[in-house]
Amino acid sequence: MTRFLARRLLNYLVLLALASFVAYILAAWQFNPLENLLSRNPRPPEAVIEAKRLELHLDKPLLVQFGLWASGVVQGDFGTTVSGQPVTDELWRRVGVSLRLLVLGSVIGTVAGVVIGAWGAIRQYRLSDRVITALSLLVISTPSFVMATLLILSALGLNSAFGVQLFEFTGETSPDAVGGAWNQFVDRLQHLVLPTLTLALGGMAGYSRYQRNAMLDVLGQDFIRTARAKGLTRRRALFKHGLRTALIPMATMFAYSFAGLFTGAVFVEKIFGWHGMGEWFIQGLNTQDINIISAIVVFAGVTVLLAGLLSDIIYAALDPRVRVT
């Protein structure tokens, strides 16, 4: 088990290094960080631009630039933004914001999706199953930026229906939040509900479809009949023997879907005004900042790597055949 995980971790680390290399080179090749400076009116003196150029190492070849950046990253320094602030400080400030969204969204989405999918499979072709199938397809077909706005619209309706500000949809906290730990907590919760729901809904729909299919495959298998024949109740047979087997393919899905989740977070953060990595990514693109973009790709890569490692662990725990290797 440890050797299996160590091997996987090594594989992921090499992939991560390569991915950040690709991203950095792409960004450094495409971006012109001086554009903002050049298009300023009045145009700054040539000496200032030249100094900036030297400061950002833009005079050196791409590979040297990457080498300088990478040696900094290894020591935990992601360089500076175009305007001179250290990227690392900002990175740490924003990581927490995004992780809260991503972790909550993925966990809620996965668990709810698996439960809904398994339930739908057990009730195949009943009304509830049909409704769930149609709804999940509809949710999958709705991009996160449409979903977020639709949720805001319905939340507004609910707010005015109840006459209280039940849901909040700008930022993480209210600027005028009244003191007291409990009030702060409630305030954060009110802000958290809609963004998390936006992210979770997509995952829920996706997982429920896959889980339903996997569960249906398993339900037709002989070992379920055997389990029933040896006297297990239907519920026990389904949950102990059916669900566990049907969960195995989900573990692999988890790793892949995390990259998609990060993309969703870009939109969610933009729409709900969260100052996380996704919002920063758009900022970085607009200012054509190589260091910001590379730092975000590294962060995204690390989250996908962790999700991949986690899914390997779940896989190994669920599938007895893996433990031998």
Added chain:
Amino acid sequence: MTEPVTTESSTTAKSGVDVASFASRRTLVLRRFVRNKPAVVSIAILVLLFIGCYALPPLLPYSYSDLDYFALQQPPSTDHWFGTNALGQDLLAQTLRGMQKSLLIGVCVAFISTVIAATVGTIAGYFGGWRDRSLMWIVDLMLVVPSFLLVTIVVQRTKGDIVWMIVLLSVFSWMISSRIVRGMTMSLREREFVVAARYMGVSNTRIILRHIIPNVASIIIIDTALNVGIAVLAETALSYLGFGVQPPDVSLGTLIASGTPSATTFPWLFLFPAGALVLIIFCANLIGDGLRDALDPSSKALRRRKARK
């Protein structure tokens, strides 16, 4: 392509049960697909949308860029069916224009990425060895980086050129399909007809084209349909962030983006383009599902077994 197909199979279905035992695989698949009402309806809707968004704009009194100063921010009316925005632009004309872009990009990207997926998948699966290992490494690598981020990095410079968008989106959306194709190819490689062809001296390229591709065609067709939805989604997402189609031209993504801030006060600005987008993706997904049910017999077998209970 789709219209004659439906009529043909409905007549064959009418012609009696005994014909069924002689029906070719193609007719069987068609018959199974036609029985799936949601999928057939979605094909009809998608074809209508495709024709409509190209045929309708010349017939409208307003083009997508015309400004109507007498109707600013108007709700839907008989004059402007979808209403107008703050500049007095007709939203119906704009939505149709956006659909042209989104559908064109979606269909092109789906085809190109499927071709890449089929090529990579069959080569990796058929030859194995170093080709397999290096290709799957590339796939793994591209799956680790959120490919959407990389597309946005590059697409910035292309200034909303559609051809570039198609190329970029295709290059970053073939990975998962190629894995599935690879898996199927690996199991086909050891089958008798492939081995026989190899011993008869048929070249590898020919074996892949004549024996492997037709046998993985079902998965390729399903994937193309599902990829249309994904590609439309990716294009609108890029345009929504302002990195795709550039003004003054419009896409469903830019329309939704400009409608979002006023979604609460002027809902038609958001709801019509968003509705069109969701409808397109929903139809593409339903068609993909219908194709899977029709082409993949294994999912059918289970259904019957459960139904009998």
